[in-house]
Amino acid sequence: MGKTYRIKDIAEMSGVSTGTVDRILHNRGKVSEEAQKKVEKVLKEIDYHPNLIARSLALKKNYHFITLIPSFAKGEYWDKLCEGIDKAEQEMFSYNVEVERMCFNQYDKGSFDELIPRIEKADCQGVVIATQFRESVVKLTSRLDQLQIPYVLIDAFIENTNCVAYYGTNSYDSGYIAGRLLYEQINPTENIAIFRFIRKGEMQVTQVMKREEGFRNYLTEKDYDGRIYSVQLHADEPEKNIQVLDAFLKEHPEVSAGIIFNSRAHLLGKYFQAKGEKFRLIGYDVIDSNITCLNNGNITHLIAQRPEVQGFNCIRALFRHLVLKEKVEQINYMPIDILIKENIKYYNNYI
Incomplete structure (x- = not known):
């Protein structure tokens, strides 16, 4: 087990006050850019992670995420992506994370639009959006911005949105x-x-x-x-x-x-x-x-494009953003894997 670092230890290593470290770790109050960089450098060096269980139990807060993806049959592409979502939900169960699935017909834009009012009224803390229909997605993300609900995009990146992260290929x-x-x-x-x-x-x-x-x-x-x-x-x-x-x-x-x-x-x-x-x-x-x-x-x-990994990471990104208060890289391109008859048997989507 690695060393446990106190706020006092991080402050001494960073050359800043304990109050500054506390504000950065808990994302409250303003600090100078120089102090922010010093503390973040130390946190990276010591691979710092907060005590998640203690934080979760202390807050007694539930996290309700919604995934908006196409409906699917077993074995299809979106089924593979949901396997990654399921695994992420299982791993984060102890932190009161629950994922609700909303599905639309990927061949009917209207079925996507019909779900937007439901999401607006839902008591959720984060949304994952498959970006099939650009115009509809922009409408939804604009509304989520107004409601201050963070969201992650998958399938294709859409410029000029305030997404926490995107996972998928270029x-x-x-x-x-x-x-x-x-x-x-x-x-x-x-x-x-x-x-x-x-x-x-x-x-x-x-x-x-x-x-x-x-x-x-x-x-x-x-x-x-x-x-x-x-x-x-x-x-x-x-x-x-x-x-x-x-x-x-x-x-x-x-x-x-x-x-x-x-x-x-x-x-x-x-x-x-x-x-x-x-x-x-x-x-x-x-x-x-x-x-x-x-x-x-x-x-x-x-x-x-490793859909299982995409599914896992999109839920993980919301978790890191909301619970860990970590900065998440916005654009996360997946590898573009080229498969032929001779190498397909070696292919594996590691999560």
Whole structure:
């Protein structure tokens, strides 16, 4: 067990008064910038952490967090992210942290908007927001700012918000990398396809838009001279999707490479396998159905972003901000993991 440091010890090591240290540790009262830096330097050197259990029991305060994320089925991407949220909640149970899940339809902006009044009226101390619908998220975060409720963003970073933290990949760079992965499999004049799942109101999500921007920019920089076709699919109409894909391939038999910027690559992989088509497909996210397609050769690359780690860290960030009174880094980019058949078996999301 490490040494226990008293406020007096930290004050002597920092060269400031005990009162100054007390104000910094408990975030009350103003101190000079110089004193703040001196104390923070010492706290970092000694790896100082407050006695959380004593603080929690003394305050007898409950912390109610809300997570606003898309609804999901078991094994899907958001299920993986919730595994991280669950683990964080379990670890913080002793500190009176409770997490309430609110879910919306990721293919219907209206279902997100309907939850905003509920969150405004909820007695909560922090919110985690999946940023699918930019306009709606900005509306919600503006209201949370007014209510002085801290929030963490996941999925895609949205500028000009006062979020405590963001956890996720750099969506633009992720798409840029995807552009390189596909470009290296084709010739510069070969036609390709971008597959999209249509959302109600035909709105694209923030993350997908950024990924596609990066993807297209990479190809532009490489003087790609082929044509990019957009293939619109339907979120919950598998039979209609088969008709759409059949018609597209009949009209454009030369297209044998493409990308989808979300976790539904397995639906396309299974389609091409059933048709006996050799199609070079890039997708996102390490979920079981995508892994199967990767191993079968129906997906050439998966780009992953460690959703379990994101889920764990977003709850942890609110906890650190509210309970520990620690400063949290605002933008926390996850690694952009590139997975192929030969390395997928070694991949593990460590929390």
